[in-house]
Amino acid sequence: YVTTKEKGSGNTSTCASIGKLVLNAGKKPGYIKPVLSAGNDGDAVFVKDVLSLDEPVEVLSPVISGSNIAARIKEAVTMVSQGKDAVIIDGPPEYYQSSSEIAKKLNAKLLIVEPYTEDIPQTITGYKGFGQSLIGVIFNKVPERRMDKVTGEDAEHLTKAGIQYLGAIQEDRALSALTVGELAACIAGKFICGEEKSEDLIENLMIGALTVDSGPEYFGRKENKAAIIRSERPDMQLAAISTSTKCLVLTGETPLKPAVKIKAEEKEIPVITTSEGSAEIMERVEAVLANPGPNQVSKLARFEKLMKQNIDLDILSKELGL
Known part of the structure; x- marks a missing residue:
């Protein structure tokens, strides 16, 4: 379960890249992105194409709102998980506060994609609330001048708090x-x-x-x-x-x-x-x-390259059983 607190944080690009990681390991990935309102979700359309998924977009982007969100997401995930080796769930920002509950209901691992913030140490308390299901945190869109601080001092703060720092991706003009x-x-x-x-x-x-x-x-x-x-x-x-x-x-x-x-x-x-x-x-x-639209193939190729260079993919692969 990949979660973020802000739109445009790179959540879907991360999900697609993880899906490609599964594909490259000779496994079958699944994908689902719960949405709050009806209508074809551009992100789901894009990931369906990139990962060559058979399910219709309506199944990959089910409308889930109101009460019992975790239980309803579990039902939706069951529909796309048949014949899949790993299912990546693209959690919308609106469900960020419920991410831990959703992950527990799904018996899923939790990955946080955090858009850069000046005060990363202040977010650590919030991360602790995600419990044992949390794999770790990826920082995205980090300004070049802040990369040394994030990969050094901030990463150390996370590690000392018992939270796994998986890496940071620098702000990249081509991705926007x-x-x-x-x-x-x-x-x-x-x-x-x-x-x-x-x-x-x-x-x-x-x-x-x-x-x-x-x-x-x-x-x-x-x-x-x-x-x-x-x-x-x-x-x-x-x-x-x-x-x-x-x-x-x-x-x-x-x-x-x-x-x-x-x-x-x-x-x-x-x-x-x-x-x-x-x-x-x-x-x-x-x-x-x-209000950027869904990522293009060329942007995803660039994001994948940045993931390989900056993110600990060995940990993600291990958690996915690859």
Whole structure:
């Protein structure tokens, strides 16, 4: 049972990574994420695909609310556990305070994914309340400047309190990035070319219209970016294409110049058109980033790599019987 107190803490990425760990050991994983309201849960859809699960999404994300939560989750877990070697339960933040009760009811091991906090020692008392079912704690989204403190002083505090420190994952820009396809969707954009690159990750946004000198030197300041440029400025468009650009977003009504399209296709850079202005695009992107959707395969691959580098997977494997 993987639990967290905050949305966006990396709980589902952790569950998917553990599921992949089970798969790579030649075993069959199961997954379930209880939800509070009806409707296909994006996380469950994603994990179903990643782990090639047979159950319908409705079974993997059952609606469980009200009383007797632990007993109802147990019933739901029973449905997905047949023929599985290990079942990973993606506990929603709303059930965090009930995690110990749920884990006991399921006879499950408990793993906490803790988003970074400045005062980790203050959380230790809360961890003790989870009892013997607690495997340990993973800290996620730790700022680079705090990694030494978390892996040193804070880890020592946990160990002295009898709580297993499993590791810490540094804050990673790529994990909070949009894909090209997500960007196109959130700005109601249309692909002129390069739609096959929809899963590529965008780490930066640049607006060409904000400076007079929007040449290669300007666009070269940021890598893996989406360049947002007026459609009547092919000079800026070509300048952006000549640098590390993940996609070109054109605003306005002017048709794309053939020379720009040819160059974009040569460099496999998607070109997206939209009726939105630059300011509206930034507002929409900020809104999407504030409420991130399900993780993409490319993000999961990055998260798995960080897990292998920073988390004690031997302990997790042992607890899962791998």
